[in-house]
Amino acid sequence: MWLHRYAKLVSAATVLLIVAGGLVTSTGSGLAVPDWPTSYGWNMFTFPMQHMVGGIFYEHGHRLIASGVGFLTIILAAWIWKAEPRRWMRNLGFAALGAVCVQGLLGGITVLWFLPTAVSTAHAGLAQIFFCLTIAISLFTSRGWLEPRTDPVDDRMLRAVAASTTALIYVQVIVGATMRHSDAGLAIPDFPFVFGGLVPPEWTSPIAIHYAHRVGALLVTLAITATAGHVFYHHARQPELRRPATILLCLLLTQVTLGAYVIWSEKNVAVNTAHVVVGALTLATSLVLTLRSFRVRFERAAEFAVGARQPMAPTLGQSGVRA
Secondary structure: OOOHHHHHHHHHHHHHHHHHHHHHOOOOOOOOOOOOOOOOOOOOOOOHHOOOOHHHHHHHHHHHHHHHHHHHHHHHHHHHHHHOOOHHHHHHHHHHHHHHHHHHHHHHHHOOOOOOOHHHHHHHHHHHHHHHHHHHHHHOOOOHOOOOOOOOOHHHHHHHHHHHHHHHHHHHHHHHHHHHHHOOOOOOOOOOOOOOOOOOOOOOHHHHHHHHHHHHHHHHHHHHHHHHHHHHHHHOOHHHHHHHHHHHHHHHHHHHHHHHHHHHOOOOOHHHHHHHHHHHHHHHHHHHHHHHHHHHHHHHHHHHHHHHHOOOOOOOOOOEOOO
16 A cells, blocks of 8 residues: 555645646746756756745746656656556556656756747646556555455446546647647636627637637536536446546536636636646546546456466367367
């Protein structure tokens, strides 16, 4: 269980990293430290604390937290490799390590190339993937996952709707990241209407990106509602499904409210950052629900793998000679 607890620590540290990244974007501090991997020529870890003021505090703090998460992930991957008998879990640990390494490089390129939208969006998108990997590792090492169940849920419809919802939320996160990094957050200045109506009277690139994010929010709302409704109707007695479905609905309500206040507050730093973080938590919760709906498939695959490794007993032919 210590591995599980450590994996949860890495996940919590990743949430802190997402908060720091959201603050960098919300405060416009992405170029407050213009060099990388150094900070104004200093080694990242020896940069004087008294100089961490204004935007430097957010950007350099983000780098320090990212370095800490990277170090924690190295330990996690090594621990999984040593302690985990499941080969696919060892691969998952190395996937997390590879993701955090690439994430660091993308962060550096973002600074060196002066915050190009495509690279900044990729940086944000990979951050969500890394977070999901840490969440998956935490789930797969938990006692609830490892203990055998007497009443496994085998619901093809739930798997389909939950997986689709998770994919849709991730796409919505990418569109939101594109909106933030292309400075289109206030391209449509009113909410819930769009320039007083339902459709923009004119189209520009920022307006199109912003409008796509709002349409995506509507689709995500419908998808989460459908997923949670399916769980409550068919699997209300399954707490491992009911709990994440309930949390998912609460996060959805919070996220929609925060999205509205981002507009009404004209991108208040705290509200904007909270919107980013709750979006990540929504994606992670949907992933947990999806993985639990696929648990019976994992168990069958494990049983098949064990059976495939068992040597076949020799058989006797009609003559009594071993075949």
